[in-house]
Amino acid sequence: MPALLQLDRVTRRYALPRRSLLRAPAPLTAVSNVSLTLARGETLGVVGESGSGKSTLARLAMGFERPDEGAVCFDGKDLARLSKPELKALRPRFQMVFQDPYGSLDPRRRVGWSVAEPLRVLRREEPAVIESQVNAVLERVGLRVEDARKYPHEFSGGQRQRIAIARGIVTSPDLLIADEAVSALDVSVQAQILNLLMDLRDDMGLGLFFISHDLQVVSSISDRIVVLRQGEIVDDGPTDDVMFRSRNAYTRSLMAAAGWRAARDGQSAATDR
Numbered sequence: 001m002p003a004l005l006q007l008d009r010v011t012r013r014y015a016l017p018r019r020s021l022l023r024a025p026a027p028l029t030a031v032s033n034v035s036l037t038l039a040r041g042e043t044l045g046v047v048g049e050s051g052s053g054k055s056t057l058a059r060l061a062m063g064f065e066r067p068d069e070g071a072v073c074f075d076g077k078d079l080a081r082l083s084k085p086e087l088k089a090l091r092p093r094f095q096m097v098f099q100d101p102y103g104s105l106d107p108r109r110r111v112g113w114s115v116a117e118p119l120r121v122l123r124r125e126e127p128a129v130i131e132s133q134v135n136a137v138l139e140r141v142g143l144r145v146e147d148a149r150k151y152p153h154e155f156s157g158g159q160r161q162r163i164a165i166a167r168g169i170v171t172s173p174d175l176l177i178a179d180e181a182v183s184a185l186d187v188s189v190q191a192q193i194l195n196l197l198m199d200l201r202d203d204m205g206l207g208l209f210f211i212s213h214d215l216q217v218v219s220s221i222s223d224r225i226v227v228l229r230q231g232e233i234v235d236d237g238p239t240d241d242v243m244f245r246s247r248n249a250y251t252r253s254l255m256a257a258a259g260w261r262a263a264r265d266g267q268s269a270a271t272d273r
């Protein structure tokens with residue numbers, strides 16, 4: 001069976017603005033030679049500092065952008081080789097949750113309308129079918145059916161992220177890509193949303209591609225972790241190996257910055273949690 005998501009030596013460059021008439025600037029390499037795989041029911045965490053290429057990786061995995069080199073495959077299909085209708089047909093199976101729910105929720109639309117949007121756009125279901133699916137998915141993420149009639153501003157940040165997740169799972173996808181999905185939330189609300197994502201992964205057999213600058217958050221949800229630095233993978237492995245047995249100096253500096261004493265002291269951190 002092919003991996004749910006596979007990136008094979010993916011590189012993405014951006015042209016920089018031209019400052020001189022004589023010389024074009026060298027392009028910026030946002031993602032460089034990245035290979036990774038994600039299986040069904042698994043959570044792969046990507047951690048890296050600001051500018052390390054995390055969001056570029058998310059856009060590549062969603063097929064919003066094409067790599068300059070390498071391939072991004074969903075369920076064995078190279079996204080760059082699909083026609084627009086083929087990509088659209090595949091879309092319901094991989095969806096995304098962003099950091100800022102206002103990015104995906106239209107403040108002027110009722111919540112039910114926004115949650116239903118992927119069904120309307122991608123599947124063209126009957127209104128009654130859509131309504132019952134929206135109601136089911138709102139309850140699944142811990143909201144009420146009546147909430148469908150409210151507007152985004154009537155909810156707290158955590159509830160809005162639940163709405164964004166409801167929208168992300170309404171098409172029953174196989175893969176959910178979460179880009180800084182809990183970064184804007186308080187720690188206690190973060191924990192609730194992480195628990196919800198783990199429940200959904202287990203119940204639906206979702207593959208989770210979980211991207212964050214926060215190593216603590218990434219380690220709490222991921223089976224495996226990839227550490228990204230300046231667009232390159234510098235470390236990867238099962239979560240406990242990366243967290244507590246990594247010899248990589250950069251990973252250890254991230255851990256020290258996140259407050260793990262053992263990373264600073266260079267001891268086994270198993271007792272340090």
Ligand SMILES: Nc1ncnc2c1ncn2[C@@H]1O[C@H](COP(=O)(O)OP(=O)(O)OP(=O)(O)O)[C@@H](O)[C@H]1O
Pocket residue numbers: 014015028029030048049050051052053054055056057213
């Ligand atoms: N559309 C673009 N055009 C030009 N440069 C870009 C573009 N998108 C990203 N970059 C550059 O690529 C690099 C990686 O950016 P990216 O947003 O992927 O990193 P990130 O890890 O998600 O950072 P952050 O957490 O701050 O969002 C950065 O240097 C950024 O300035």
